Amino acid sequence: MNLEQIRHDLHRMAEPSNREARTRAYIEEVLTTLSPTRIHTIEGTHHLVAEYDFGDGPVTLVRGDFDAVRVDETLALPYHSDTPGVSHKCGHDGHTTILLGLAERLMRQPLSEGKVLLFFQGAEETGEGAAQLLASGFLDHHKPDRVFALHNIPGIPLGTVICRPGSFTCSVVSCDIELHGKTSHAAEPLKALSPYPAAKTLTDEILSLCQHDMLRDDYRIATLIEFRVGEPAYGVTAGHAVLRFTIRAKNDALLQETKAAIEELAASLAQRDGLQHLVTWKEYFAASNNHPDIVGQLQEVCTKLHYPYVTKETPFSWGEDFGLLTQHFPGALFGLGSGEQQPPLHHPDFDFPDALIPKGIDLFYQLITEHHLPHQV
Ligand SMILES: [Zn+2]
Numbered sequence: 001m002n003l004e005q006i007r008h009d010l011h012r013m014a015e016p017s018n019r020e021a022r023t024r025a026y027i028e029e030v031l032t033t034l035s036p037t038r039i040h041t042i043e044g045t046h047h048l049v050a051e052y053d054f055g056d057g058p059v060t061l062v063r064g065d066f067d068a069v070r071v072d073e074t075l076a077l078p079y080h081s082d083t084p085g086v087s088h089k090c091g092h093d094g095h096t097t098i099l100l101g102l103a104e105r106l107m108r109q110p111l112s113e114g115k116v117l118l119f120f121q122g123a124e125e126t127g128e129g130a131a132q133l134l135a136s137g138f139l140d141h142h143k144p145d146r147v148f149a150l151h152n153i154p155g156i157p158l159g160t161v162i163c164r165p166g167s168f169t170c171s172v173v174s175c176d177i178e179l180h181g182k183t184s185h186a187a188e189p190l191k192a193l194s195p196y197p198a199a200k201t202l203t204d205e206i207l208s209l210c211q212h213d214m215l216r217d218d219y220r221i222a223t224l225i226e227f228r229v230g231e232p233a234y235g236v237t238a239g240h241a242v243l244r245f246t247i248r249a250k251n252d253a254l255l256q257e258t259k260a261a262i263e264e265l266a267a268s269l270a271q272r273d274g275l276q277h278l279v280t281w282k283e284y285f286a287a288s289n290n291h292p293d294i295v296g297q298l299q300e301v302c303t304k305l306h307y308p309y310v311t312k313e314t315p316f317s318w319g320e321d322f323g324l325l326t327q328h329f330p331g332a333l334f335g336l337g338s339g340e341q342q343p344p345l346h347h348p349d350f351d352f353p354d355a356l357i358p359k360g361i362d363l364f365y366q367l368i369t370e371h372h373l374p375h376q377v
């Protein structure tokens with residue numbers, strides 16, 4: 001099987017989250033040549049789970065995500081994205097290729113026991129995919145003893161593994177706040193109910209919740225994305241405000257606490273000024289909760305394979321959808337360096353290095369064949 005060709009095919013057919021029909025059909029076609037015991041579909045999603053059943057023994061789930069991002073491809077690649085405005089700038093084409101390579105390895109070198117679930121996942125970028133799998137009930141019937149996923153990490157030497165126990169990525173959520181007042185003729189602003197004072201105070205208060213030192217457990221940041229009051233109509237006073245933020249915290253409990261604080265602030269300011277208000281939360285990513293025993297296994301495997309291993313001192317400030325699965329099952333989300341010269345994730349110049357494909361396959365295969373199950377979580 002030509003894995004580079006597969007990565008390039010996936011790159012060319014880049015599709016955004018929840019619209020990965022072509023990618024999924026391609027993956028399914030490749031899988032049918034790799035003798036999985038079963039291929040499961042998850043209703044209402046584009047996910048596929050390839051099951052390799054080798055009998056009783058530990059059940060291991062490994063994820064590879066396959067959605068692309070809404071970034072225009074400007075690199076002149078022979079396998080250039082054929083969809084304007086959408087391209088594989090997070091390297092999910094590479095992650096999926098690694099998982100297909102792992103399927104091939106399991107076909108050629110079957111395990112003596114246990115079960116492997118290869119979770120081909122869509123909708124990672126929007127933080128929906130893992131939640132969809134959990135909600136489907138699939139994992140109630142196929143309960144994994146361990147879950148693994150990797151993400152390529154630019155800026156780290158190619159093939160270096162980077163991980164940490166506990167939070168490896170932060171909890172992240174996006175927040176929209178609307179404040180409704182009352183407009184008036186622009187000549188009579190005193191007859192209006194302006195949302196501006198509350199919008200301004202609320203923004204300042206939310207930004208003041210930031211604690212930027214990630215070495216501390218109370219690390220959390222709020223980023224202002226949009227601050228809009230009124231409409232471009234000169235005859236009318238501003239009557240409506242829209243505020244957008246992303247909120248990040250080192251762990252999930254702190255994120256939930258911060259959400260409650262923001263809702264309370266918005267409610268009290270709206271009440272003070274007689275405004276209607278609406279707070280909406282979207283694109284939630286749970287912080288990963290890496291099991292210390294599994295991180296230990298990962299380290300052992302790296303030693304065996306002679307892969308450099310780095311313990312990250314602090315979590316990454318971005319969110320990763322796989323965090324949710326590590327909140328429910330013992331597991332680890334880890335980084336695999338995609339090169340020091342590699343542009344950052346989501347940058348127009350990013351392209352997944354093909355040299356990482358065999359390294360990812362070896363790493364996952366070795367991890368699966370380690371049968372030490374973690375202690376109680
Ligand atoms: Zn991404």
Ligand SMILES: [Zn+2]
Pocket residue numbers: 090091092124151
């Ligand atoms: Zn990604």
